[in-house]
Amino acid sequence: xxxxxxxxxxxxxxxxxxxxxxxxxxxxxxxxxxxxxxxxxxxxxxxxxxxxxxxxxxxxxxxxxxxxxxxxxxxxxxxxxxxxxxxxxxxxxxxxxxxxxxxxxxxxxxxxxxxxxxxxxxxxxxxxxxxxxxxxxxxxxxxxxxxxxxxxxxxxxxxxxxxxxxxxxxxxxxxxxxxxxxxxxxxxxxxxxxxxxxxxxxxxxxxxxxxxxxxxxxxxxxxxxxxxxxxxxxxxxxxxxxxxxxxxxxxxxxxxxxxxxxxxxxxxxxxxxxxxxxxxxxxxxxxxxxxxxxxxxxxxxxxxxxxxxxxxxxxxxxxxxxxxxxxxxxxxxxxxxxxxxxxxxxxxxxxxxxxxxxxxxx
Amino acid sequence: xxxxxxxxxxxxxxxxxxxxxxxxxxxxxxxxxxxxxxxxxxxxxxxxxxxxxxxxxxxxxxxxxxxxxxxxxxxxxxxxxxxxxxxxxxxxxxxxxxxxxxxxxxxxxxxxxxxxxxxxxxxxxxxxxxxxxxxxxxxxxxxxxxxxxxxxxxxxxxxxxxxxxxxxxxxxxxxxxxxxxxxxxxxxxxxxxxxxxxxxxxxxxxxxxxxxxxxxxxxxxxxxxxxxx
Numbered sequence: 001x002x003x004x005x006x007x008x009x010x011x012x013x014x015x016x017x018x019x020x021x022x023x024x025x026x027x028x029x030x031x032x033x034x035x036x037x038x039x040x041x042x043x044x045x046x047x048x049x050x051x052x053x054x055x056x057x058x059x060x061x062x063x064x065x066x067x068x069x070x071x072x073x074x075x076x077x078x079x080x081x082x083x084x085x086x087x088x089x090x091x092x093x094x095x096x097x098x099x100x101x102x103x104x105x106x107x108x109x110x111x112x113x114x115x116x117x118x119x120x121x122x123x124x125x126x127x128x129x130x131x132x133x134x135x136x137x138x139x140x141x142x143x144x145x146x147x148x149x150x151x152x153x154x155x156x157x158x159x160x161x162x163x164x165x166x167x168x169x170x171x172x173x174x175x176x177x178x179x180x181x182x183x184x185x186x187x188x189x190x191x192x193x194x195x196x197x198x199x200x201x202x203x204x205x206x207x208x209x210x211x212x213x214x215x216x217x218x219x220x221x222x223x224x225x226x227x228x229x230x231x232x233x234x235x236x237x238x239x240x241x242x243x244x245x246x247x248x249x250x251x252x253x254x255x256x257x258x259x260x261x262x263x264x265x266x267x268x269x270x271x272x273x274x275x276x277x278x279x280x281x282x283x284x285x286x287x288x289x290x291x292x293x294x295x296x297x298x299x300x301x302x303x304x305x306x307x308x309x310x311x312x313x314x315x316x317x318x319x320x321x322x323x324x325x326x327x328x329x330x331x332x333x334x335x336x337x338x339x340x341x342x343x344x345x346x347x348x349x350x351x352x353x354x355x356x357x358x359x360x361x362x
Numbered sequence: 363x364x365x366x367x368x369x370x371x372x373x374x375x376x377x378x379x380x381x382x383x384x385x386x387x388x389x390x391x392x393x394x395x396x397x398x399x400x401x402x403x404x405x406x407x408x409x410x411x412x413x414x415x416x417x418x419x420x421x422x423x424x425x426x427x428x429x430x431x432x433x434x435x436x437x438x439x440x441x442x443x444x445x446x447x448x449x450x451x452x453x454x455x456x457x458x459x460x461x462x463x464x465x466x467x468x469x470x471x472x473x474x475x476x477x478x479x480x481x482x483x484x485x486x487x488x489x490x491x492x493x494x495x496x497x498x499x500x501x502x503x504x505x506x507x508x509x510x511x512x513x514x515x516x517x518x519x520x521x522x523x524x525x526x527x528x529x530x531x532x533x534x535x536x537x538x539x540x541x542x543x544x545x546x547x548x549x550x551x552x553x554x555x556x557x558x559x560x561x562x563x564x565x566x567x568x569x570x571x572x573x574x575x576x577x578x579x580x581x582x583x584x585x586x587x588x589x590x591x
Contacts, residue, residue, distance in 0.1 A: 038517070042514055042515065046518075166484060166514065188475055188556075191474070194472060203468075208467050209535050210532050211467070211470065211486055216469065218485075
């Protein structure tokens with residue numbers, strides 16, 4: 001295992017490399033207001049981040065990543081376009097695997113740029129790939145934006161699409177919803193009884209709590225309207241399933257997805273962006289013919305990536321987490337920007353893991 | 363040094379535990395007055411009775427300060443991540459049965475499953491500007507259960523007692539709590555979700571996998587476990 005001093009030295013080296021590439025070094029506080037993170041990630045973040053508190057400031061979290069504070073900083077007073085780099089500790093609660101580090105050093109590179117998103121995607125990926133040069137790692141890429149475009153363009157109700165979009169990052173829930181909207185899953189008995197009841201509120205008893213009778217009646221009306229809707233067409237569903245299963249090297253994946261676009265034409269703009277990205281990666285010397293693309297990649301990670309996603313893992317060390325990860329998070333800048341937004345893409349490296357793998361290789 | 367046996371210090375749980383051991387020829391009792399928390403063991407040599415709060419027994423087992431302890435499955439699962447590695451289940455004691463469940467107002471006629479809860483939470487958040495609050499003291503178990511089920515747009519609020527009242531008081535919209543008969547839930551106009559059972563719990567005798575058993579103690583432990591098993 002590398003010592004802390006060695007890891008810090010490696011982190012400083014990586015950050016200096018990113019500075020040479022044009023990034024401005026930034027620092028963020030270790031204690032982050034819990035409210036922002038809870039609002040973004042919900043209760044799940046409590047299982048992953050350390051929460052602490054004092055009587056004056058309330059709940060605070062030990063920085064689980066740099067992206068959120070860096071976005072906030074940029075949205076508050078950043079000039080455009082901007083490139084940032086940082087290095088420092090992040091803290092992740094580990095309740096299931098005592099061998100996983102709960103505190104480690106991360107080095108990151110983030111690009112906020114309105115021009116040429118494909119170029120920015122390629123720039124981040126190429127810089128990270130270059131920093132990892134010499135290590136035996138497998139790179140994988142994906143694009144959440146393609147799936148989102150597919151869902152947005154389904155020929156079904158806005159309500160169904162919103163429900164699916166809400167669960168893009170929870171594959172099991174997404175699957176269950178899709179089965180229901182396609183009429184594949186049986187309607188639960190309680191739902192059938194509710195829909196058939198002449199006056200469902202007759203059994204309600206006293207109204208208690210903040211969720212009002214109006215809200216309940218509205219949801220029943222929505223459920224009834226939904227029950228009258230036709231199921232999502234079989235052709236669309238099969239196309240969506242084919243899309244989710246695509247796992248090829250980049251050029252072949254694009255080809256497969258172009259086939260899917262015959263049934264799901266709504267994904268074409270997202271595929272054009274993928275094609276532009278492949279070109280930009282090639283332009284930076286990345287061997288795209290050997291680079292994997294998985295349409296479902298990144299769906300189980302923290303839910304802020306909404307376009308290009310990537311990761312580098314040591315295949316021979318499945319016990320280790322990915323050495324580097326990154327992606328595009330345009331929507332996050334919108335959520336944290338109080339009305340403002342800017343396309344953004346970034347990636348992080350773990351210098352400690354890089355050294356550990358490097359030692360193993362020698 | 364003798365073996366340390368931890369038993370809940372109060373109420374029916376203590377009495378029923380005493381009775382369970384009595385049936386197996388081991389008499390546990392309080393030393394001195396019934397306000398004193400020192401214990402006494404008759405019928406076996408080399409065992410010390412430690413009376414403490416049921417909620418602290420999991421932690422003491424995990425720290426190895428108790429060799430054996432009686433407490434609920436719910437408390438062990440909530441307080442000890444990867445509990446299997448820290449404690450071993452010796453015997454369920456057949457009392458203190460309770461289910462950890464998710465309950466919502468009975469008036470929510472449109473909510474019967476976790477699926478409904480998730481949809482109601484999304485609409486609730488859009489309308490009220492905050493997440494649907496679930497009151498509980500079992501934060502870890504409830505969070506893991508809801509994550510597994512893919513429920514979003516909720517938040518857990520801490521409630522260490524009288525949890526069933528939080529909905530009427532509008533400090534929460536739903537609850538996750540222990541229930542045995544469902545009486546208190548009904549009295550507070552709540553109903554259990556049909557797929558909202560998180561855990562079935564009962565009073566259980568646990569052995570610490572952490573506590574060392576030096577020579578002499580090993581024999582006492584084997585002897586004790588033979589008589590209890």
